[in-house]
Amino acid sequence: MDMPPPNPAILARKSELVARLHRALPSDAVISDPAETRVYECDALTAYKCAPMAVVLPGSTQEVAEALRICHEMSVPVVPRGAGTSLAGGALPSADSVILGVARLTEVLETDYENRFIRVQTGRTNLSVTGAVETEGFFYAPDPSSQLACAIAGNIAMNSGGAHCLKYGVTTNNLMGVTMVLMDGTVIELGGAHLDAAGYDLLGLICGSEGQLGVVTEATLRILHKPEGARPVLIGFDSNEVAGHCVSDIIKAGVLPVAIEFMDRPCIRACEAFAGAGYPDCEALLIVEVEGSDAEIDEQLETIIEIARAHDPVELRQSNSAEESARIWLGRKSAFGAMGQINDYMCLDGTIPVSQLPHVLKRIGEMSGEFGLDVANVFHAGDGNMHPLILFDANKPGDLERCEAFGAAILKLCVEVGGCLTGEHGVGIEKRDLMIDQYAPEDLEIQMAVKDVFDPGWLLNPAKVFPLQSSAARRDAAA
Amino acid sequence: MKTMEPESEAELAAILAGAEAPFRVQGGGTRPVGGARDGVPLTTRRLSGITLYEPGALTMVARAGTPLAEIEATLAAEGQRLAFEPMDHRGLLGTSGEPTIGGVFAANVSGPRRIQVGAARDFLLGVRFVDGRGQVIRNGGRVMKNVTGYDLVKLMAGSFGTLGVLTELSFKVLPGAKSAGTVEITGQDDASAITALSRALASPFEVSGAAHLPGGGDGPARTLIRLEGSQGSVAYRAGRLQEALAQFGDLGFDHDGEAVAGIWRDLRDLRRFHGRDGDVWRLSVKPSDAPGIVAALPGSEAIYDWGGGLVWLLVPRGTAPAKIRTPLAETGGHATRIRGEAGGGTFQPLPAPVAALQEGLRRKFDPRGLLNPGLMDGPAQMASD
Numbered sequence: 043m044d045m046p047p048p049n050p051a052i053l054a055r056k057s058e059l060v061a062r063l064h065r066a067l068p069s070d071a072v073i074s075d076p077a078e079t080r081v082y083e084c085d086a087l088t089a090y091k092c093a094p095m096a097v098v099l100p101g102s103t104q105e106v107a108e109a110l111r112i113c114h115e116m117s118v119p120v121v122p123r124g125a126g127t128s129l130a131g132g133a134l135p136s137a138d139s140v141i142l143g144v145a146r147l148t149e150v151l152e153t154d155y156e157n158r159f160i161r162v163q164t165g166r167t168n169l170s171v172t173g174a175v176e177t178e179g180f181f182y183a184p185d186p187s188s189q190l191a192c193a194i195a196g197n198i199a200m201n202s203g204g205a206h207c208l209k210y211g212v213t214t215n216n217l218m219g220v221t222m223v224l225m226d227g228t229v230i231e232l233g234g235a236h237l238d239a240a241g242y243d244l245l246g247l248i249c250g251s252e253g254q255l256g257v258v259t260e261a262t263l264r265i266l267h268k269p270e271g272a273r274p275v276l277i278g279f280d281s282n283e284v285a286g287h288c289v290s291d292i293i294k295a296g297v298l299p300v301a302i303e304f305m306d307r308p309c310i311r312a313c314e315a316f317a318g319a320g321y322p323d324c325e326a327l328l329i330v331e332v333e334g335s336d337a338e339i340d341e342q343l344e345t346i347i348e349i350a351r352a353h354d355p356v357e358l359r360q361s362n363s364a365e366e367s368a369r370i371w372l373g374r375k376s377a378f379g380a381m382g383q384i385n386d387y388m389c390l391d392g393t394i395p396v397s398q399l400p401h402v403l404k405r406i407g408e409m410s411g412e413f414g415l416d417v418a419n420v421f422h423a424g425d426g427n428m429h430p431l432i433l434f435d436a437n438k439p440g441d442l443e444r445c446e447a448f449g450a451a452i453l454k455l456c457v458e459v460g461g462c463l464t465g466e467h468g469v470g471i472e473k474r475d476l477m478i479d480q481y482a483p484e485d486l487e488i489q490m491a492v493k494d495v496f497d498p499g500w501l502l503n504p505a506k507v508f509p510l511q512s513s514a515a516r517r518d519a520a521a
Numbered sequence: 522m523k524t525m526e527p528e529s530e531a532e533l534a535a536i537l538a539g540a541e542a543p544f545r546v547q548g549g550g551t552r553p554v555g556g557a558r559d560g561v562p563l564t565t566r567r568l569s570g571i572t573l574y575e576p577g578a579l580t581m582v583a584r585a586g587t588p589l590a591e592i593e594a595t596l597a598a599e600g601q602r603l604a605f606e607p608m609d610h611r612g613l614l615g616t617s618g619e620p621t622i623g624g625v626f627a628a629n630v631s632g633p634r635r636i637q638v639g640a641a642r643d644f645l646l647g648v649r650f651v652d653g654r655g656q657v658i659r660n661g662g663r664v665m666k667n668v669t670g671y672d673l674v675k676l677m678a679g680s681f682g683t684l685g686v687l688t689e690l691s692f693k694v695l696p697g698a699k700s701a702g703t704v705e706i707t708g709q710d711d712a713s714a715i716t717a718l719s720r721a722l723a724s725p726f727e728v729s730g731a732a733h734l735p736g737g738g739d740g741p742a743r744t745l746i747r748l749e750g751s752q753g754s755v756a757y758r759a760g761r762l763q764e765a766l767a768q769f770g771d772l773g774f775d776h777d778g779e780a781v782a783g784i785w786r787d788l789r790d791l792r793r794f795h796g797r798d799g800d801v802w803r804l805s806v807k808p809s810d811a812p813g814i815v816a817a818l819p820g821s822e823a824i825y826d827w828g829g830g831l832v833w834l835l836v837p838r839g840t841a842p843a844k845i846r847t848p849l850a851e852t853g854g855h856a857t858r859i860r861g862e863a864g865g866g867t868f869q870p871l872p873a874p875v876a877a878l879q880e881g882l883r884r885k886f887d888p889r890g891l892l893n894p895g896l897m898d899g900p901a902q903m904a905s906d
Contacts, residue, residue, distance in 0.1 A: 156719045157808050157830075179725075201668045212666060214675065215643045228874050235807035237830050238629065238640055238679070240855035240869035241897065242879050246642060246675020250668045267725045290577030296600055296696035338754045393664040396578040425665040426578070465666035473669070480669055484656050488886070489671045495881035507670065 043090060043131070043446075043471050046505050046517065048138035052118055056095050059116055059140070063098055066108040071146075073097040082123065082141045086188075087131040087472060089442060094121065094135035101146045103221055103229060103259040110257065111227030113140055117520065119501050120225070122253035124196025125167065127188040129389060130470025132200060132252050136505060144195045147259055150174045159218055159235055161262045164195035168202075171263060180265045183210035186466065187378070198258050201250030203466035208424035209300040209333075210266070212466065214249040219262035222248065224255075225497045234262055247492065252468055253503045255496040269333035272300060275343050276370045277350045278324040278357030282306060283400035285326035288353045289423045290396055292330065297345050302424035303329040303374055306403060309381075309418035309431070310373070316380030319373030322357040328423065329374055377420045378431075385416075385433040388445050392456030393465035396426045405455055406430055413448040415441075427465035428456070454479050469507045477509050486512050524562040530649065530657060530688040533568070537686070538655025543894045546682035548586060548624030551617070552610045554681065554859055555867040555896045565623050568688055571595055573663070580646065580663050582691040585623025592622050596694055604695035605641045606632030606785075612795045614860055623687045629679030632789040633730040633747065636722065636827040642678035644693045650677060650685035653887025663691040676882070683893045684886040698729075698749035702776035703784055704759050706744040706769045711735055711812035714744040715829035717769045719808060721746045722828045724765060726758040732788050733825040744769075747785060752776070793824060794835050800861035802845050804832040806854030817848040833859075842866030868897050 060074045073079055074096040084091040095118070100106045113120050123133040123143045135141050147163035148170075154160070155178055162171055168189040171182040185204035186192055192202070198220065203212040210216070219233030232248070233239035248255050279285040289302055305313065305327045314321050321327060328350075332342040343360055350358060361367040373380075381387045394402050403419060410417045421428040430452055434445040453463045453473065457480045463473045477486060490508055493500065493516075500520040504513070525544070527533035537544075543560035547553070550564065565586040573582040576599040583592060589607065596602050607630040609620060624630075626648075631640040638644075647661030660673035677684060706717055714733040721728050730747030746762060748755045755776060763772045775781055787793070794801055806814060808829030815823045815832060824833040836845070838861070845856050846869070855869035871879060879897075886892075 155723055156716075158719075158723055180723075201672070203666050207666065211639060211643060214672065215639050224874070230872070230874050230878075232875065234853045236805045236854040237635070237827060238631075238642075238805055240805075240857075241871045241875065242684075242882065243629070243642055243675045243679050244875065244878060246672055246678070249675075250672050267723055269725050293579055293696075294577045294599070296699065298696060334754065335757060337757065338750075341751060341753060393662075393666045395575065395580065395664055397575050422666075427664075427666040460662070461664050462662045462667045462669045464669050465664070466668060468668050469670065477670060482659065485659050486670070488652065488656075488658050489660075489673065491885040492671055492673070492676075492882065495878060495885060 044510065045092065045136055045471065046510060048136055052138040053095065055116055055118065059112070059118055060096055062112050063096065063109060066112060067098060067100060067105055071099050071101060071105065073099070082126070082135060082143070085126040085128040085131060085133040087129055087134065087470065090131055090134055090471065092135050092137055094139050094141040095137065097141040097143060099143045099146050103223060106142065106223045106257055106259050107227040107229055109142060110223055110225055114226045114499065114501060117499060117501065119504050121503050122195070122199065122257045124165070124193035124199065125191050127192040128196060128200065128468065128470055129391070130464070130468045130472040132468050132470040132506060134471055142257060144193060144259065151260060154235065155180065157235055158265055159262050160265050161260060162194060164198065164258050164261050165193050168192050168194060168197055175265050179267050181268050182263055182265055183216055184213045194261050194263070195258055198249055198261060199251065199253045200466070200468035203427065205301045205303065205422060208302065208422070209298060214246055216264045217245060217249055217261060218264055220245065220248065220258045221260035222256040222258045225499065225502050252470065252507050254493055254507060255502065270335045271339060272331055272333045273339050273343065273361045273367050274329050274331040274370050275346055275361065276357065276359040277328045277330065277355045278322040279326045279353065280324055280356050282326045282403040284353050285328055286396070286399035288328065288350055289399070291349045292346055293424065295345060295349055297332065297342050299330045299332050299346070299424065301329070301331045302422070304419070304421050304423035305374065305377065306419040308416060309377055309420045312380040312384055312418060313373035313377050316383055317373050317376040319369060321373050324356045329370055374420070381418060381431045381433065386436040387431045387433050388449055390428065390430045390432070390449050390452055391464045391467040392453045392461055393425070393427045394456050394459050394461035396423065398459040398461070399423065399426070402428070402455060402459060406452055409448060409451055413444055415445055415448055426461065450476060471506055474507060475509045490516060522561055524564055526564050526567045528567045530568065530651065533686060533688060534651045534655045534657050536563070537651050537653065537891065540891050543891045546686050546893050548621030548627065549588070549619040551614070551620045552624055552628050552630070553614065553616065554628060554857070558893060558895050560894065563686065565686060565688065566621060572689065576601060579694050580691060581694055582663055582689065583622050584689050585621060585687040587622050589620040589622055589625060597697070600697050601694045602697045603644070604634055604638045605644055606634040606789055607641060608632050609790050613791050613801060622690060626678050626690055627680065627682050627687055633732060633785055633826050636731055636830070637727065637729045638695065642675050645674050645678050645690060646693055647691040648674050648677050648687060649689040650687045652685040653889055653891045658685065661691070665693055681893060681896055683883060683897050686892065700752045700755055700776065700778065701747060701749045701781045702755045702759050702774060703781050704746040704748065704762050705773040705775065706766065707773070708736070708741045709744050709769060710742070711815060711823070711825070713769065714742065715808055715812055715825065717744055717766050718746065718828040720766060721762055724762065726762055730785055731828040733829070734793065735823060737822065745784065745788070747781070788824070788826065791824060791833055794833070797835060799835045799838050800840055801859045802834040802836060802856050803859050804834060804849070804854060804856045806830060806832060806849065806852060810852040810854065814848045814852060818845065865898070
């Protein structure tokens with residue numbers, strides 16, 4: 043994965059830039075010592091590293107605006123950063139960029155249970171948004187697996203999902219309003235405590251724009267009352283295909299589970315070895331969770347079990363208590379840890395139409411042989427969002443490249459069957475150059491034209507999302 | 522003026538690429554929000570047909586001109602539906618013809634269930650459209666989770682054909698409900714009705730409709746809470762809500778399928794305002810602000826939906842937009858005129874920097890100003906209203 047070379051003219055402006063930032067911001071909000079900026083050299087896509095020229099950590103929307111205005115005047119690229127948990131390299135700096143981190147913006151600004159929203163500063167972590175409202179029985183629905191660490195700013199930038207989006211939607215469906223700073227320092231408000239903002243749906247447009255259109259400093263988020271309860275059923279099958287049909291039949295039957303998780307044999311075995319959750323040794327496992335009162339849960343599980351029985355499951359285990367639920371989830375929740383113990387792994391994020399599940403799993407199995415790398419599949423089956431985990435050895439020369447080639451082949455397959463490159467992680471640098479496999483040049487051109495409107499100088503996170511070749515003219519014009 | 526009715530996306534693209542004069546873009550023409558406009562009528566109604574339906578994946582793909590009725594019938598045959606419950610504007614606006622799926626999404630039309638499941642825009646997964654330069658553009662796809670590139674799908678939803686002419690849409694559908702019931706409170710004033718609805722919506726009981734019809738000529742005020750699901754589940758949740766809302770007096774519970782469907786259909790389509798003289802405005806506000814806003818507009822008649830977050834106002838014909846929007850300056854929210862004299866002021870004026878972004882996008886998508894000029898226009902024109 044290439045990054046454009048740093049612009050020497052910008053590097054030459056470093057001392058002037060740092061001096062101006064220091065004048066405008068509190069002294070501890072500007073970091074320029076190379077020993078300290080190294081902390082920001084990568085996000086969770088750790089294969090790629092590059093320390094930025096400087097880091098700013100503003101403590102208010104006004105300070106964000108000041109910092110952006112200075113960078114804008116000096117034509118310095120800015121890479122916004124939430125908590126740095128991006129798996130796609132969304133917060134990877136370039137050597138001639140300033141990292142703008144929202145880590146100090148963590149306040150809850152308003153909670154309103156009557157109108158069911160919370161307004162927070164966007165450096166706040168996803169889980170602590172729920173933490174702020176759970177004593178009243180409420181929660182914030184999007185739940186990416188990094189929710190303990192990831193920030194709302196990053197959730198908005200990547201339109202993050204989670205395991206429960208089959209029922210509750212992803213970030214864009216739960217975002218009611220934002221305060222956002224444009225690259226030139228202009229502060230705008232979109233939406234608020236009401237539904238469906240006025241004018242064009244700019245809120246929908248900026249959600250998932252990977253920090254390329256503006257820096258979101260405050261967000262109004264929809265909160266919901268927690269369900270009375272939730273319990274899963276675990277269903278094992280001796281073929282992926284049958285498991286796929288079962289998913290489809292459950293959905294068709296009119297039950298809408300809150301989550302349908304799918305694990306294949308390599309994943310089941312790894313989880314079992316790691317966590318000892320008592321999973322059967324079978325080809326495919328489904329964990330289907332439903333919500334409601336006890337009686338409502340029983341009724342829904344009964345329907346699901348009846349459907350599953352028609353598909354000849356090798357195992358059927360209904361949870362009747364919190365302990366049994368925890369046991370069923372134990373293996374699934376330790377999947378990533380289990381994989382990490384076996385080897386280095388790369389986690390993919392393509393989405394496919396649910397009907398293509400058996401075909402895609404079969405092809406991934408075949409490709410695993412062709413590339414000579416093992417792969418385990420664990421994913422949100424209800425919405426077709428796959429997370430193949432490709433195992434490789436980072437210390438073995440050539441393995442990372444082989445792994446990336448395998449990953450690219452899987453993602454192209456996702457597109458080929460009617461799906462997409464990324465369901466919830468974002469494009470970042472990781473899938474940037476695959477965009478031409480999903481979109482025609484004019485489809486990309488109009489997306490870049492959107493960036494032209496918000497950030498005419500292409501200073502915000504410029505080398506992400508679009509293939510470098512496609513964005514070259516615009517980035518060069520800016521430099 | 523002869524209506525342009527392209528029969529294919531390619532024909533539409535050729536028309537727009539070679540065009541010299543503006544168009545009035547429409548689907549079935551049943552929702553002429555913003556009143557009469559200049560331009561040659563251009564309809565997508567011949568771009569019709571469902572191209573893909575996978576009930577097991579909860580997804581459908583259809584060309585923009587496909588009649589809504591055809592889509593709803595196809596879904597119903599599999600026990601599924603458009604969960605966002607799009608309103609039928611014909612009764613309110615006195616229009617005829619067939620609403621199209623393209624029109625539904627272009628106007629982001631959502632009904633009472635929006636409060637639970639989201640708006641039309643939340644269900645739209647992918648679009649194909651022809652922009653003002655005559656280019657065919659694709660964005661999104663047909664899968665439920667997709668963050669590949671910018672979300673132009675959301676941008677197109679609710680842009681009223683000003684950025685491009687939609688040709689094909691893919692969208693998420695949901696299972697229909699096995700049964701439905703309405704918990705009803707009678708005789709509440711607006712403020713306590715909204716309080717009751719807020720309490721219901723802040724419960725774990727998955728309310729799928731929360732509306733208030735103030736008292737008037739045809740009887741006392743009715744506050745309505747819809748529950749959907751299996752019969753046992755609906756009855757259980759109705760019981761729990763009746764307990765939780767006991768302070769609001771005797772709560773009725775209706776679970777007659779036909780009757781429940783009828784009440785919510787009438788509410789969705791604003792039947793109460795049909796055949797009545799006056800302009801109709803649609804306000805999106807913070808629910809608890811709604812009763813105060815209505816009280817600040819004497820002479821108006823309100824219907825509250827979305828727990829108070831959506832207010833429909835029937836006001837005397839020709840009421841100035843500024844009058845409707847004055848209370849919103851304090852509270853936030855926005856107002857759109859859905860029925861009334863043609864002219865400016867239909868859409869909420871936007872703050873200057875946001876209006877500039879909107880105008881900038883419009884110039885990129887439609888540099889020659891061919892698509893619905895005058896609709897959703899910038900602040901300068903609106904300020905003169």
